[in-house]
Amino acid sequence: xxxxxRLLLLCLFLFTVFSYGQIKSKSQTxxxxxxxxxxxxxxxxxxxxxxxxxxxxxxxxxxxLWKENEKTKTRNDKERTNTHQxxxxxxxxxxxxxxxxxxxxxxxxxxxxxxxxxxxxxxxxIELNPLGYYRSFLPETYEVNGDSVDKVFLPGRGYYAPSLSxxxxxxxxxxxxxxxxxxxxxxxxxxxxxxxxxxxxxxxxFRFNFKNKKx
Amino acid sequence: xxxxxxxxxxxxxxxxxxxxxxxxSNDHTLSNLDATVFVRHKGADMPAYIKGNANEKxxxxxxxxxxxxxxLGFRGNAFxxxxxxxxxxxxxxxxxxxxxxxxxxxxxxxxxxxxxVLALVKVIKRIYGxxxxxxxxxxxxxxxxxxxxxxxxxxxxxGWINVDGSHNPKDLYFEYIRNFERxxxxxxxxxxxxxxxESVYDELDKVDADEVSLDDFSILNTLAFDAEEYLNDxxxxxxAENGNVKVxxxxxxxxxxxxxxxxxxxxxDIIGELSFTERLSEITIPSLILWGRHDMVxxxxxxxxxxxxxxSSDKKLVFFExxxxxxxxxxxxxFAEEVMQFMNQNK
Numbered sequence: 278x279x280x281x282x283r284l285l286l287l288c289l290f291l292f293t294v295f296s297y298g299q300i301k302s303k304s305q306t307x308x309x310x311x312x313x314x315x316x317x318x319x320x321x322x323x324x325x326x327x328x329x330x331x332x333x334x335x336x337x338x339x340x341x342l343w344k345e346n347e348k349t350k351t352r353n354d355k356e357r358t359n360t361h362q363x364x365x366x367x368x369x370x371x372x373x374x375x376x377x378x379x380x381x382x383x384x385x386x387x388x389x390x391x392x393x394x395x396x397x398x399x400x401x402x403i404e405l406n407p408l409g410y411y412r413s414f415l416p417e418t419y420e421v422n423g424d425s426v427d428k429v430f431l432p433g434r435g436y437y438a439p440s441l442s443x444x445x446x447x448x449x450x451x452x453x454x455x456x457x458x459x460x461x462x463x464x465x466x467x468x469x470x471x472x473x474x475x476x477x478x479x480x481x482x483f484r485f486n487f488k489n490k491k492x
Numbered sequence: 493x494x495x496x497x498x499x500x501x502x503x504x505x506x507x508x509x510x511x512x513x514x515x516x517s518n519d520h521t522l523s524n525l526d527a528t529v530f531v532r533h534k535g536a537d538m539p540a541y542i543k544g545n546a547n548e549k550x551x552x553x554x555x556x557x558x559x560x561x562x563x564l565g566f567r568g569n570a571f572x573x574x575x576x577x578x579x580x581x582x583x584x585x586x587x588x589x590x591x592x593x594x595x596x597x598x599x600x601x602x603x604x605x606x607x608x609v610l611a612l613v614k615v616i617k618r619i620y621g622x623x624x625x626x627x628x629x630x631x632x633x634x635x636x637x638x639x640x641x642x643x644x645x646x647x648x649x650x651g652w653i654n655v656d657g658s659h660n661p662k663d664l665y666f667e668y669i670r671n672f673e674r675x676x677x678x679x680x681x682x683x684x685x686x687x688x689x690e691s692v693y694d695e696l697d698k699v700d701a702d703e704v705s706l707d708d709f710s711i712l713n714t715l716a717f718d719a720e721e722y723l724n725d726x727x728x729x730x731x732a733e734n735g736n737v738k739v740x741x742x743x744x745x746x747x748x749x750x751x752x753x754x755x756x757x758x759x760x761d762i763i764g765e766l767s768f769t770e771r772l773s774e775i776t777i778p779s780l781i782l783w784g785r786h787d788m789v790x791x792x793x794x795x796x797x798x799x800x801x802x803x804s805s806d807k808k809l810v811f812f813e814x815x816x817x818x819x820x821x822x823x824x825x826x827f828a829e830e831v832m833q834f835m836n837q838n839k
Binding site: 328416417421426471474476477 | 518527528529530531532533536537539586587590591592593594595596597599600611614615617618619738739740741742743744745746749750753754757
């Protein structure tokens with residue numbers, strides 16, 4: 278009983294401290310005026326995608342900046358400005374298992390990315406791709422129906438494959454190679470066998486903005 | 493700016509082309525087979541890894557344990573020796589290993605899985621010719637799938653090799669209890685790992701001795717694998733060599749997900765339900781039964797039961813005195829010798 282009371286008091290104390298902190302911190306949001314040009318607002322990306330041990334491949338994509346705002350927070354007399362962006366993104370990738378030939382596939386997905394960039398250019402992003410498609414590519418495959426055995430042309434299977442990526446990155450302002458990223462990706466492949474297969478992969482690569490002048 | 497972009501695109505296409513070529517190449521040279529072929533049957537795409545020397549067009553089709561095991565899980569010293577003489581087909585069953593597909597849970601039955609094996613035979617005949625001949629080998633759960641296949645059509649096979657196979661999971665639960673009591677008493681008398689074997693009695697007290705439940709079965713099954721480790725520590729069974737499965741052969745997450753899924757579907761139909769004992773007499777092709785004397789997972793009682801009930805006039809039972817559930821890894825040379833002798837005699 279005494280332990281519960283102490284826990285309750287601790288929670289009340291923390292609540293009070295944080296509430297006070299929030300009163301003290303002031304935040305201001307400013308919407309950024311975005312360039313009109315499509316290319317100015319679009320970054321292209323290319324990188325590694327895979328699980329290292331079982332599948333490795335390449336991923337290319339693009340991100341179109343939809344909305345951007347700057348949030349300035351003042352806490353304990355220190356001012357912090359972070360840029361928040363919403364981007365439409367599209368990815369196209371190909372992965373294979375060099376050892377087994379049983380884990381080869383291509384995918385594409387579309388969705389929305391939320392990204393926060395701090396003053397030093399360090400980024401954190403969450404990428405949600407509700408529209409995704411994965412097509413496996415199988416080696417030599419034969420279909421058996423009763424006594425007939427037919428070789429399958431371009432064997433493989435298509436799966437609905439929505440995905441979620443969480444990762445970090447670094448912005449290089451004004452440069453052609455405009456940033457780098459490292460994401461952990463979770464993709465669901467369904468219908469897979471008699472259910473939905475969860476898969477995890479790593480993504481590491483670079484973003485490019487070809488309208489930027491500096492190399 | 494344009495040239496680097498063009499170079500990047502070229503490199504990208506070249507890399508993708510290389511990956512595709514690698515993903516699709518197969519070696520069907522009979523003397524040195526190394527091919528991965530998928531069998532598409534009733535909504536499933538199942539990989540068959542065909543290896544070894546099939547100069548005589550004789551193939552040993554292997555059925556892994558589980559359900560949900562790995563086709564390539566057999567590979568090791570014993571199967572390397574067999575591959576030197578015969579073609580060996582390692583097969584990821586429906587919903588196992590790297591199998592994929594799109595089907596409902598109703599399509600996961602031992603009946604359909606047996607048809608998958610016969611579909612595999614048709615595919616191998618299509619690739620290597622109708623004069624191809626086959627032996628069938630099943631380990632553990634494969635020892636149930638094997639009879640299910642043979643009872644549908646045994647005319648395709650020159651012989652059946654049962655390795656610690658579970659042809660009768662219906663009664664396995666109760667045999668676990670009897671076997672644990674017997675082995676625990678013997679090991680305690682010998683003074684081997686006494687605390688463990690005494691704890692086995694405690695575990696037996698916790699399970700229902702009159703009625704099969706999946707949870708209790710799972711406890712006893714796990715205990716059986718633990719028991720073999722203690723038998724190994726006490727020098728009763730040989731150290732099992734590590735198989736030749738490479739980490740890169742199977743995506744471990746896919747394997748685990750498939751394993752859990754297939755077991756969640758099949759276990760209810762198998763544990764305490766499935767038995768081929770009464771129908772083994774219908775299997776009349778030459779048969780070889782290989783068993784680890786100290787198998788705790790499918791106890792030796794079933795070796796004798798299989799031998800007594802098989803309808804084959806040409807049948808042989810071999811016990812591996814220094815083995816548990818997987819004699820191919822604990823006594824690989826003797827195992828390979830027995831398998832090849834059987835195949836040589838019946839080809």
